Amino acid sequence: MNKAMKRLVLQILTILLPALSLSAADSLKTVFPDAYLDTVQISTSKTLNDYTLIGVNYGPTFSTMLFNPSQKQGTLFTPSYFSLTLTRYGKMFGYMPHFGFQTGIAYGHEGFLFKPDSETGVTNTCDGATQMRMDVIEVPFLAQIHADTEFMKLMVNIGIYGGYRTNVKRIGPSLSEEVANNFRDIDIRFDYGLQGGLGIGFIFDPVELHFNALVRYSWSSIYTPDSSPSQYNQYYYRFAYPFDIMITAGIHFQLTKRKGKTNADLRREAKEFVYNNGKTENNTGSDR
Numbered sequence: 001m002n003k004a005m006k007r008l009v010l011q012i013l014t015i016l017l018p019a020l021s022l023s024a025a026d027s028l029k030t031v032f033p034d035a036y037l038d039t040v041q042i043s044t045s046k047t048l049n050d051y052t053l054i055g056v057n058y059g060p061t062f063s064t065m066l067f068n069p070s071q072k073q074g075t076l077f078t079p080s081y082f083s084l085t086l087t088r089y090g091k092m093f094g095y096m097p098h099f100g101f102q103t104g105i106a107y108g109h110e111g112f113l114f115k116p117d118s119e120t121g122v123t124n125t126c127d128g129a130t131q132m133r134m135d136v137i138e139v140p141f142l143a144q145i146h147a148d149t150e151f152m153k154l155m156v157n158i159g160i161y162g163g164y165r166t167n168v169k170r171i172g173p174s175l176s177e178e179v180a181n182n183f184r185d186i187d188i189r190f191d192y193g194l195q196g197g198l199g200i201g202f203i204f205d206p207v208e209l210h211f212n213a214l215v216r217y218s219w220s221s222i223y224t225p226d227s228s229p230s231q232y233n234q235y236y237y238r239f240a241y242p243f244d245i246m247i248t249a250g251i252h253f254q255l256t257k258r259k260g261k262t263n264a265d266l267r268r269e270a271k272e273f274v275y276n277n278g279k280t281e282n283n284t285g286s287d288r
Helices: 003-031 177-181 263-275
Strands: 052-068 076-092 096-113 131-148 152-171 190-204 207-218 239-254
Touching: 052 207, 076 131, 076 239, 096 152, 096 239, 131 190, 152 177, 152 207, 190 239
Parallel strands: 052 096
Antiparallel strands: 052 076, 052 239, 076 096, 096 131, 131 152, 152 190, 190 207, 207 239
């Protein structure tokens, strides 16, 4: 194409493009009147930041034991499980904002409860106790997967914990005061195992309300296996592992912004503005 032809095409486009733009605008106004167009708000979705939560949780514990040999038992209810947690959310691979880690400290309980047999009326015992409750201080470390909407989130937690059994209370018809309220030489006080569960959160930035159902499975028997003088030792490898369910409600506070520009973002933009002579990614002002 020679220069004269190129010049002619450019002149035609210069005349036609403004006319086409005006025609398109007039068509849009025909379909959507000015009163409607003036009220339209185009919202932009904001991705989740890497943010941090601190929270307190409270609720009851429902305790049982995994005995060998197996024992018929009820569920021991304790109303005072308490935890203080720190949760850090981040992006996996730098762009998937659905992962986090949670740790903290918790005051919990373990134990068992035997009830009379409905047919014989006989109540089982464990070393003379028909009921036992232990207080436990524990430190969980959980990985969390979460799916968020604007005002709600679903959470899945899985991880491990370590703890220490601080107190014990046994109840039985023939227990001495010393055995009822003290740990014995055969009792194991260090505790560890698996913990996890499901939860739902309601978000009112910068506050979040979390409701969780947690399961805790101990890998530490409450006494040294096969150490009891029980008659069952000649037939079974004897142990008892705690298994607990905690239902908690918690209030959590966002220590950093969940969405939008964080203080770190603002500092970075200010630094870029200074070092780039007034230019940032969102500001392309000219040097003067």
